[in-house]
Amino acid sequence: MRVPTNFLGQLDPINALRCGFASLQPISITKTVRLFGLRMRAIEWRFQREEGNADLIKSYPTYVKFLNDSVMQKVTLPQRINPIALSDLLTKKAQEAFDSDLELKSTLKEAEVETTSARPFLKVINFLRKRYDDQKAESISGKTDLFAHSNLPFSFFTDLVMASEIYGGFLDAMQRKTGLYETVWLRKYVNNPRLFGMKFQEMKDSLAPLFDATQQSSFLQKCLTVLVVASNCDSVESLSSLEFVDVGRVESEQFKQLSSEFRSSLDRCASTVLSMEPNAFSQTPSTDLNRAFSEMLVQ
Amino acid sequence: MAFAEILQEDPEVIGKLKLDIQRRQTPCYISVSATNECTNKLAFSENFFDQVFRTFAQGYFDHCRQQQGKNPSDPISEDDFRIFANLFNNLRKTMGPVLQKPLRELEKKMILSVEQMLRQRVRTDFSSFLQGFIGQALILSAHLRIERVKYFVNQLGFFKTNNVMPDSTITAKLMVDVHSSTRNPFHQEDAENISSAWAHKNKSGEKTVFVSIDFRTVIAHAEEILRLIGLQCADPLYAVHYI
Numbered sequence: 001m002r003v004p005t006n007f008l009g010q011l012d013p014i015n016a017l018r019c020g021f022a023s024l025q026p027i028s029i030t031k032t033v034r035l036f037g038l039r040m041r042a043i044e045w046r047f048q049r050e051e052g053n054a055d056l057i058k059s060y061p062t063y064v065k066f067l068n069d070s071v072m073q074k075v076t077l078p079q080r081i082n083p084i085a086l087s088d089l090l091t092k093k094a095q096e097a098f099d100s101d102l103e104l105k106s107t108l109k110e111a112e113v114e115t116t117s118a119r120p121f122l123k124v125i126n127f128l129r130k131r132y133d134d135q136k137a138e139s140i141s142g143k144t145d146l147f148a149h150s151n152l153p154f155s156f157f158t159d160l161v162m163a164s165e166i167y168g169g170f171l172d173a174m175q176r177k178t179g180l181y182e183t184v185w186l187r188k189y190v191n192n193p194r195l196f197g198m199k200f201q202e203m204k205d206s207l208a209p210l211f212d213a214t215q216q217s218s219f220l221q222k223c224l225t226v227l228v229v230a231s232n233c234d235s236v237e238s239l240s241s242l243e244f245v246d247v248g249r250v251e252s253e254q255f256k257q258l259s260s261e262f263r264s265s266l267d268r269c270a271s272t273v274l275s276m277e278p279n280a281f282s283q284t285p286s287t288d289l290n291r292a293f294s295e296m297l298v299q
Numbered sequence: 300m301a302f303a304e305i306l307q308e309d310p311e312v313i314g315k316l317k318l319d320i321q322r323r324q325t326p327c328y329i330s331v332s333a334t335n336e337c338t339n340k341l342a343f344s345e346n347f348f349d350q351v352f353r354t355f356a357q358g359y360f361d362h363c364r365q366q367q368g369k370n371p372s373d374p375i376s377e378d379d380f381r382i383f384a385n386l387f388n389n390l391r392k393t394m395g396p397v398l399q400k401p402l403r404e405l406e407k408k409m410i411l412s413v414e415q416m417l418r419q420r421v422r423t424d425f426s427s428f429l430q431g432f433i434g435q436a437l438i439l440s441a442h443l444r445i446e447r448v449k450y451f452v453n454q455l456g457f458f459k460t461n462n463v464m465p466d467s468t469i470t471a472k473l474m475v476d477v478h479s480s481t482r483n484p485f486h487q488e489d490a491e492n493i494s495s496a497w498a499h500k501n502k503s504g505e506k507t508v509f510v511s512i513d514f515r516t517v518i519a520h521a522e523e524i525l526r527l528i529g530l531q532c533a534d535p536l537y538a539v540h541y542i
Contacts, residue, residue, distance in 0.1 A: 143437060144430040148356045154349035154440075155342070162441035169445075270448040278455055281445050284306060287435040288412065292404035293443070296344045296397075297302040297337075298512065 060098055065091045067219065075227045076254060085236045086226070103127075121178040121203075129171045139164055150245035152228065156259065162266050163221055169273040169280035170214050176277050177206060213272040217265035224258045227251075300535070301329060301337055303512055304456060305446045312535050316510065317457045319539035327510075328461035330495030334451045336488045341443055347398055348436045351390060351405060352429070359386060360425050374422040375413055383410060408432075463502060465494035469528055476527050483519040493517070497530045507531075510538045 032039055068090045072083035098105070107127045143157050181203035189195040231250040233239050247255070273280050284290070304313055320327050361371035363382040387406045394402055409432060416423055450456040470490045479485040493509055500507035509524075509532045511517040521532040531541045 140434040140437065141430065144433040147352070147433055148426065148430065151353070153345075154352065154436075155345045157437050158345055158440040158444065161437040162444050165438075165441050165445060266444075267448050267452065270445050271452045274449055274453045274455065278453075281442070281449070284442055284446065285438055287439055288408040288432070289405065289435050289439055290306060292401040292408070293344060293439055294302075294306050294308050295401040295404055296347060297340050297443075298306060298308045 061091060061095045064094045067222070068094075070219070071223050071226055075223050075230075075258075076251070077227070077230050078251075080234060081230045082236060086230060086239075089236055089239065090226075104131075122175070122182050125171055125174045125178060129168075129175060132168055132171060136164075136168075146245065149243070150247070152245060152247050156224075156228075159224075159259065159262055159266065160221070162270075163217060163262075165281065166217070166266060166269050166273060167214070169270065169277065170210060172280040173210055173273050173277035174207065177210075178203065181206075209272055210276060213265075213269040217262065217269045220258065220262040220265050224255075224262050227254060227258060300510060300512055301333070301450060301456070301458070302340070302443075305443065305450065309512070312512070316535035316538060320457060323539060323542065325539075325542060326505075327458040328499065329451070329458045330461055330463060330465070330492055330499070332465050332488070332491040332495050334460060336492065337447060337451070341440070341447065344401075344443075345440055347394075347401060348433075348440070350394075351402065352433050352436070354386070354390060355429050356433075360429075372424050372426070374424055375416065375428060377417065379425070380410070380413070383413070405432075461495075461499060463495055463499045465491040466498045466501075467494075469494040469497050472527065473524065477520050477523055483515050485516060485520055489513065489516050493524060493528075493530060493532065497528050500530060506542055508533050508538050508541045510535050 065087070068087040071090075072087045077083055077086070104127070107124055111121070111124050140161065143160055146152075147154070147157050181199060185199040185203075186196060189199055228245060228247075228250055229239060229242065230236075232242055232245050270281075300313075303309055316327075319325070360379075360382060363385070364371045364373075364379075367378070369378070383406075387402070390402060391399065413428070416428075450458070451460055454460060470487075473485070473490040473493060474487065477485045477490070492511075496507055496509040499505070507530065509517075509530055511532060512535060514534070517532055518534050524530060524532050533541050
């Protein structure tokens, strides 16, 4: 058994999204075209980055490096683990995951060169939502596998699954918000660069609380998993060959503290998602265990 | 009540209560003590699954198979039912009375699932089989935590949270004077929840009914509680008729 790859700095779509679109600005290009012999005015849209920001593919590693360095500052690692080397390794893994994810890269690239429909966000979010649904079973299975190869508490895994469920809700809320802006408002103002730009900025501002909340929990999740995994390794090099994760090797006070922070951040995040999309999160799933839960929770 | 709504238990009764509340435009509250109790119950259920699945995962099954001279990674077969029976019997011995029913429910589901797999000639090893159940428990636990936020933080249910705190004198009085028996116990949590409703009634001056589906621990003591502190406790089927 090996520790699942997302423990080792796999691509984090929330960070990729934020990093990709936070600095995106629309610009309109007016062209004169001939149609049936008539001269007509056509407006095309392009999305360019604000000054100081390189394109997404170049800025993502810098962004991830910054995040990983922040994780190392927050987590107190055992002395045998060099935080700089660990941060570098995690960044390298994230970069490799991003580089090999051609499907995501091409979706992001398409959004950046979007010219006519003015829907850069929605396409990417629809893509991520589909991917989330496709990979959900695999993601759960990775967690149950780790449960079997560790003595970490069940609640730790519930936190991880909750984070994943919230990510699904985050995408639902994003879909709703961006869908509303991109299919109603931006379409309406497609011929008015001033109002188009204003609505585009308004859309980005309205999404900011959602990004803030999810990014915070994503950061704390990373801190917690780095602490757990690094505490179980003898060196940074042995990180990817872990056979068993022993909670006894993790400094308990720090584990408790980070778990509690992570849990609170998940509650805040779920609350933010629900405040933006009250219908986010499906009905209670019907599983073989509903009766067992009912026996405990409903008397 | 809150979990009955979340887990869609007894939907007819809960539905009737919701309709009564809507028709009469009566506010429905959940106290701080009750929300805390819900949070504790969630943690309690996670501990239960931790204990059960750890027992399974930590090689008990493999050990029994090795003792029978079999390979632990072979698919589950008819011979394994006896291992399951022993395993659950041992678990039953270690768990308190409150956990006996949930354990039985889990046992029924696992065994019936194995029966079905064998009937359909599906070959699964024990580890994969167990992981399927762990996955379901994780999804449901995570979902319930999100529902807790939905109902208690974002107030998206038919009840709203109420910050009134339990009155410690009333709680103490109930704990002393309510007759608790093995058949109809009365717990500190029940006393605190009822005391919170009493404090709300006292503070707001509104006619208040404490609604509960805890028949053994609360509804069974309704007359006593009414006599002691003047607060009506009622089953959701009748709650509206006390207002």
